[in-house]
Amino acid sequence: MHLRHAFLVAVVVCIVALVFIKLPAFPANPATATSTPATSMPVVQEESTTTAAGTPRVPAAPFPSVQIGGQTVHVTIADTPDKREQGLSGRKGLAPDEGMLFVFPGDGQYGFWMKDMLFSIDIVWVSASSTVVDIQANVSPDTYPSVFQPKAAARYVLELPAGFAKLYNVQKGGAVVLP
Numbered sequence: 001m002h003l004r005h006a007f008l009v010a011v012v013v014c015i016v017a018l019v020f021i022k023l024p025a026f027p028a029n030p031a032t033a034t035s036t037p038a039t040s041m042p043v044v045q046e047e048s049t050t051t052a053a054g055t056p057r058v059p060a061a062p063f064p065s066v067q068i069g070g071q072t073v074h075v076t077i078a079d080t081p082d083k084r085e086q087g088l089s090g091r092k093g094l095a096p097d098e099g100m101l102f103v104f105p106g107d108g109q110y111g112f113w114m115k116d117m118l119f120s121i122d123i124v125w126v127s128a129s130s131t132v133v134d135i136q137a138n139v140s141p142d143t144y145p146s147v148f149q150p151k152a153a154a155r156y157v158l159e160l161p162a163g164f165a166k167l168y169n170v171q172k173g174g175a176v177v178l179p
Helices: 002-020 081-086
Strands: 065-068 071-078 098-108 121-126 132-139 154-161
Touching: 065 154, 071 081, 071 154
Parallel strands: 071 098
Antiparallel strands: 065 071, 098 154, 121 132, 121 154
């Protein structure tokens, strides 16, 4: 009799635990199962917390990407006056697949300088039709207060790691896939 009572208590405890602890839902048909549980809990993957340039690594998923020179570049968008003014100033560097995309409300010959920059960059001006209109390669922080402007109007400006344009043969007239 004692054994049956212990068994019933164990069954009740299991049922109570299942009711109060949300376990992942399992599909009725195992053939349609996916590799992730049907819960709203995020899956955390371990990876380095900094880039090779020493800047904090931010997961690429929330950031849009640009395709240029056959490469995918994860970009931070600078689409407000404050964000455009701040730009990359004060940052320690960019990862090889990282950049900043400046978005302007209209076409113009937008000038850029290297105020408070700590590393060299390539500056690529892009038209509203997603074509490279000008490039200034390997711009050093030592050039401040010089201002770099394109020879043609642009709607977007892409700042990339120094040497990117040469390495991936980015040229005037080349296509850019924007987010």
